[in-house]
Amino acid sequence: MLLNGGLSIGLLAAMAHLARSPLIFPSLGPTAFLLFFRPLAAASSPRHTVLGHLVGVVVGLFCLWVFGLLGVPANLSEGVGLARVGAAALSLGGTGALMVYFGVAHPPAGATTLIVSLGLMPHLWQAPVLMGAVCLMALQGLVINRLAGIPYPLWRPSKQRAEQAARLQAELDDSPPEPGA
Numbered sequence: 001m002l003l004n005g006g007l008s009i010g011l012l013a014a015m016a017h018l019a020r021s022p023l024i025f026p027s028l029g030p031t032a033f034l035l036f037f038r039p040l041a042a043a044s045s046p047r048h049t050v051l052g053h054l055v056g057v058v059v060g061l062f063c064l065w066v067f068g069l070l071g072v073p074a075n076l077s078e079g080v081g082l083a084r085v086g087a088a089a090l091s092l093g094g095t096g097a098l099m100v101y102f103g104v105a106h107p108p109a110g111a112t113t114l115i116v117s118l119g120l121m122p123h124l125w126q127a128p129v130l131m132g133a134v135c136l137m138a139l140q141g142l143v144i145n146r147l148a149g150i151p152y153p154l155w156r157p158s159k160q161r162a163e164q165a166a167r168l169q170a171e172l173d174d175s176p177p178e179p180g181a
Contacts, residue, residue, distance in 0.1 A: 004148075005032040008140045012133055022126055023133040027053070027056030027111035029133070034108065035141035039150050040157075040169040043106050046138040047156035053134040054105025056095045059125050061114025063091040084118060091117035 009024065009032055016023035033051075034044040042048060064070040067083040067090075078087075095113040099105045112130070115121055121130060145152035151164075 003028075003085050004036040004144050004146045008036075008137055008144070011140065012136060016133075017138075021129050022121060023129065024052045025112070025115055025121065025130065025133070027108040027115060028133065028137055030108040030111065031106070031137055032045070032141075034106075035055065035094070037133045038169065039152050040166065042110065042157070044141070045153050046142060047153075047158045048104050048106040049138045049141070050131075050134055051102065051104040052109035054131060055102070055104065055110050056109035056111075056113035056117055057130055059094040059098060061088075061124065063087040063113075063117045064119070064122055066090070069117075069122065070124070071120060071122055072119055073122055080118075081125070087117040088114055091125040108140060132172075137181050161164065173178075 008084060009028060012028065013024045028056055029051060036039065040043050043052075061070065067087040069083055069087055074084075086118070091113040092110055095110060106153075116127075116130075121127075142154065143151055151168075
């Protein structure tokens with residue numbers, strides 16, 4: 001995790017510096033943790049990673065629009081107004097509900113929707129940049145895990161592969177397999 005997670009975040013941070021673009025944001029940290037510490041968990045698959053963050057971004061932007069905050073940057077040093085409270089609460093609840101509904105639960109996406117709805121990335125142009133960073137992180141997870149010999153899925157594990165992965169992860173962790181994995 002130390003090497004792989006650090007390498008992945010370091011690469012994205014260097015790209016963000018060179019491109020002068022927000023290719024790095026807080027919820028990539030827990031995403032990297034999942035990809036490299038629990039690579040066989042369903043939430044770590046490229047499908048859950050990419051679609052979970054996409055749900056978070058879309059719901060966060062929708063909530064900014066609903067509360068009249070689209071394009072309004074955060075001013076958290078002066079407190080949080082009621083519109084921002086509403087956007088944050090609705091975005092987290094909506095993101096969680098939609099991830100469960102679509103079967104793409106990825107816990108770090110809860111942080112992504114808050115980053116957007118709290119106004120830390122309030123502009124529409126930032127959404128594709130943010131999702132580009134997520135896709136790059138997922139690609140890094142795929143390449144690094146495959147090079148390490150881990151049977152990491154290309155998109156999502158098949159049911160048989162998921163059960164096999166859960167048993168393997170349990171052996172690695174010396175813990176019981178996750179239900180539904």
